[in-house]
Amino acid sequence: MRAVDVVARVLARIERADPVLCAFLEVWGEEALRRADEVDTRVVAGDRPPLAGVPVAVKGRHGLRAAEPLLAAGAVAVGATSVPGPGTPWQTWGLGAHGRTVNPWRADRTPGGSSAGAAVAVAAGLVPLATGGDGAGSVRIPAAWCGVVGLKVTGGRFPSADRTGLAAPGVLTRTAADAAAWWRTVSGRPTAARACPPLPVPAVWSPDLGFAGPDAEPVALARAAAGRLADAGLVRLVRPSSSPELLDPAPAWLTLRTPGADPAGAHRVRAENDRRLDALFARADLLLTPTAPTAPHGHDGPGEVYSTALTWAFNVSGHPALSLPAGFGADGCPAGLQLVAPHGREDLLLAVAAEAERRGVATSG
Template identity: 65%
Template sequence: MDHGTHAHSLAAAVRAGRVRAVDVVADALERIARTDRSLCAFREVWEEDALRRAAEVDARVAAGERLPLAGVPFAVKGRHGLRSAGPLVAAGCVAVGATAVPGPGTPWQTWGLGRYGRTVNPWRADRTPGGSSAGAAVAVAAGVVPLATGGDGAGSVRIPAAWCGVLGLKTTNGRLPSADRTGLAAPGVLVRCATDARAWWTAVTVGAAGTTGMAGVAGTGVAGEGAAVKPRPLRAVWSPDLGFADVDPEPVAVAHAAALRLADSGAVRIEQDLPGPRDRRAARDRRAPRGRRPAPEGAPLRLEDPADAWLALRTASGDDPLALALARRIRAVNDRRLDALFRRTDLLLTPTTPCAAHGHNGPGERYSTALTWSFNLSGHPALSIPAGFGSDGCPLGLQVVAPRGGERALLDFAELLHSDA
């Protein structure tokens, strides 16, 4: 039974009566049973509940209800991920299980721990899939489910998407409900095609209507939902390192080549090729003073390293006013520079990660979040798309950032690149 591996294709088949949701979900459960001892992508699998819910979807379809994601099996991030999945369930999705997330003693959230052990990268079992949405990315990349939810507090959707070769979308902070009190985390999704990302976005925004608004997230440039999407080519700026990060040559080369292919296709016009930092030693010194003057209008983007700000906000207890003052200053400087950037361009392109997927012993002192967590601090939506492969045979990603509220622009852009097979 082959109705396509994409969520929208499966839903169309269920709506048309060509296949039952029960059969689609049973196929997904069989794939989990067959692969999960080696991949360790799941913490829990909900066989009985999933089949029962699939039967309910079949009944709803038979009663004439048109469900946009009818019968689509999906995975939720972590054991509590189902709590926020109401809009997907209402759209006809069926949750089959909770994916692996980091366990105790896994610094920087780059490992996953499933019910059978350590979560592995489906391209190379000796490499990490990234995290913290580790199992979600693996389940999607391996074709176990077409869609998995994630949460992104520093790159936790985009990093595993890059290292597993799938699309990973982080939404504008504050646009969808989030349990994170710091305001740094935003919901996201991992899928294999842009059409499925759009289907997820439509479902969750319809479900969230009336519970969250656009206050405080209206952007400039291509802006938010309801705004007319600009015609091709979109203006884009490329930055290999955001002006501060210590980035390995290969992720830069692979992502830059992908950006140039986009320019050759007419999808974007790269208006400026931004230089990297001149002083790599300062980039490596996470605690060095960062008192650079604000970049003038039209100058290359040079963000301040968000490490101190992110850590201060994550651990803020109100008893360290100096740390919180530093966090506010870094956030204000970076917000000002990003606002200036998006007044003159539509998209910002970077590598998703500063390094390739590392082994299970860890990255050492390297922060895999170096190029992603700036946009948790600023709140901008960002998408990681597959850029190509490194010399180790593992995927690498291209990060695409839009103005706040610009998810529609990101999805339109992604659909130009990833037409459905």
């Protein structure tokens, strides 16, 4: 099928669905079709770009720069996805061209954020891939709450406009294979550049990282997903002498984000957590946790528990992390299992996620 035909179908789906979902800030119909025609011309001329004609969405109106490697590989950007804006006081909300972004599983629930529209566009089947940015969980939380795969890369691996160094690029996809295709494209290396350790991979489970207060249901769903990975022979759950315990990163994260604040205390928290994580990864290759501590909240706002409680530690530490679908709660909304790996081991996260899909272990929308 020609790229023009693929993109035209995607644009038609967006036109039908977006007035309800509000996943897009802007849709670039004419430009997308022109770009798709250029891709078709390249293919006819004998060029075979690896992402020829793949429709992608970019996070926010300024997301095209992060998508440049995808476009160079033949992908076609169809629009900018919603992010928090006026009328969205919570970072877990999004505001699209037609109004407040809704969770595709339950319209009365938030999709998570700040990559809100990206997760919705992927979960609803509007695009197979959407770019994101993750400064505290902004890729992984909406991935969990919308039932898709969300990858945050190692901090500092790519240039970032974030002066704090907390934010890292990421991607939201329906499959681990699509996330791997994104990683190959943006990193310029095959996902198998480093050999995946023999399965099962040693992994440590933690429901709360020693400080968070997650609700029982997302913990149970994530623990069950970890058990399925173990039963399938993908991970071997290591029983540590004590549950992994980190210092709560919230004060450190907030300090680092506050201009003029004294960072000394934040650096001490970061150094101590780095030491504890180094010790953990000396005996295991993966750390498994729930992605979010609660189910998706309503549009009236979250409760007392930060949705970032289990994710932002790894923005402070810089470890790569991936949210894998972990099933559905009693409210019908998805939950996620977070996989955290040593620095630079995106290949390991993607390999385990892909094998989970191949064996039917992952539970996605």
